[in-house]
Every structure is written in structure tokens, then in C-alpha cells.
Amino acid sequence: MGIRAAPPTDHQAVARRIRRVSWSSLVWLGIEGVVATAVGIATGSVALLGYGLDSAIQSLGSGVIIWRFTGRRITSADAERRAQRVVAVSFFLLAPYIAGAALTQLLTATPPHASWAGVALAAIGMILMPVFGRAKRRLGVEAGSAATSGEGSQHLICAALSATILTGLVLNATLGWWWADPTAALVLAVASLGTGIRTWRGRGC
Known part of the structure; x- marks a missing residue:
């Protein structure tokens, strides 16, 4: 289903809400990325290192969405295409x-x-990312922005990946199943690639 644009009179209001949500997600992702990377390095957890890098990549996406909905770019189709491509490429990397x-x-x-x-x-x-994800998907529909909607979908995938990584970490901590951690990381890699492809095409998940 295509993304319906909001009426022209709503552009500024929707843009402000998108910026607020994006700034909130950017702050959390920054904290999450630093902590996950530090703990991943300290413990040798590939899944947590990947989780930290994923947070950094999503921080880039949130920053791009803020850029996209600032100033004259609010109604720019060219800015929308650029934002969409940057979010997608970040996941390919x-x-x-x-x-x-x-x-x-x-x-x-x-x-x-x-x-x-x-x-x-x-x-x-698992608790925070669905909040950001649903908000961005809804606002993306209102603004007619595939980039914003795609970023919201990425947050929802991040929540699912949190559950996957949580399972792997718990199994390792309680049962010593070390292979569960890199297996969870592989799931994260596949999901990241799929999300990048969908975002490049301007689709939600």
C-alpha cells in the first residue's frame, strides 16, 4: 500500500512532531550504542558489538530524518529521496x-x-524501540515520507532483534550456549540487509 501524504496545511506541524521523535530516538540510540559497544568489547560479545553498531547506524538514520524535515527541505521531494537512500545504504554497510x-x-x-x-x-x-518505531511509521504516512516510515520500520526490527539478542545472551549466561550469541548476530545481519533493500525501494516492512 502506498504512503498517503498529509494535507499541505499539516506539513509544518507534522515536521515538528517528526523532529521531536527523531531527536528522542537519537539520544537513546547514542546511549545504547556506547553502552552496547563498551560491553561487547569487554565481554567479547559479537552480538552486542553488532547491536552497538546497529545503534550507531540508526542514529545516522534519525539524524538524516531530522535534516530531511528542517527548513525548506520539509516539502522537498529531492531531500526525501536523498534521506531514503542514506538510510538504506547505512544498512548495506x-x-x-x-x-x-x-x-x-x-x-x-x-x-x-x-x-x-x-x-x-x-x-x-525491546520496550523503547517499538514506541519510536510506531510513531515514525505513523508520522511517515502523514508526511508522505517513505524515509521516515522506513526508519520507523527499522526501529521495529531493532525491537525484534533485541528480543533475539536477549535470548542469545540469556542462553549463554545461564546454559553456556556460546554459539547462541553469534547466531543472534547473524540474524541481525540478515535483517539489516533486508531492511536496507526495503528502504531503498521506499517500502515499509
Whole structure:
């Protein structure tokens, strides 16, 4: 189904709401990315490192959406196309790194250390990201912006990935199933690639 544009008189109001949601998601993603990367490095968790990089990539997406809905770009079709492509390309850059790191860990049988901090981070992501995701998808429809709607879909995928990574981390922490962590990272890589393709085509999930 196509994305319906909001009436012209609503552009400024919708743009303000999009910027507010995007700034909120940008702040959280910044915190999430720093913590996940630090814990991932400390514990040797590929999934958490990928999660941190994913947060950084999504931060770029939120920043692009803020740029897209600032000033004269609010009604610019060219700005919309650029924002859509940047969000998509960012995911194309992320997927190969995560997949390579996860496969390396699986092939070398290198176990990560159990991380309850990672468990807590993923659990918070499961709660917050659907809030941002649904808001951006709704506002993207109102603004006729595939870039915004796609960014919202990415947040919803991030919530699903949080659940996947949470499962992997819990299994590693409680049962010692080290392979669950890089397996979760591979799921993240595949989902990131699929999201990039859908965003490039201007589709939601």
C-alpha cells in the first residue's frame, strides 16, 4: 500500500512532531550504542558489538530524518529521496561486518563472557524501540515520507532483534550456549540487509 501524504496545511506541524521523535530516538540510540559497544568489547560479545553498531547506524538514520524535515527541505521531494537512500545504504554497510564477525566466532568456537549488562540493555530496547518505531511509521504516512516510515520500520526490527539478542545472551549466561550469541548476530545481519533493500525501494516492512 502506498504512503498517503498529509494535507499541505499539516506539513509544518507534522515536521515538528517528526523532529521531536527523531531527536528522542537519537539520544537513546547514542546511549545504547556506547553502552552496547563498551560491553561487547569487554565481554567479547559479537552480538552486542553488532547491536552497538546497529545503534550507531540508526542514529545516522534519525539524524538524516531530522535534516530531511528542517527548513525548506520539509516539502522537498529531492531531500526525501536523498534521506531514503542514506538510510538504506547505512544498512548495506552494517550487514557484512556483523556477518563476518559472527561467522569468525562460530568457526573458531570463541565463546563470549556472560553479560547481564547486555541482557538489561536488550530488554530496554525491546520496550523503547517499538514506541519510536510506531510513531515514525505513523508520522511517515502523514508526511508522505517513505524515509521516515522506513526508519520507523527499522526501529521495529531493532525491537525484534533485541528480543533475539536477549535470548542469545540469556542462553549463554545461564546454559553456556556460546554459539547462541553469534547466531543472534547473524540474524541481525540478515535483517539489516533486508531492511536496507526495503528502504531503498521506499517500502515499509
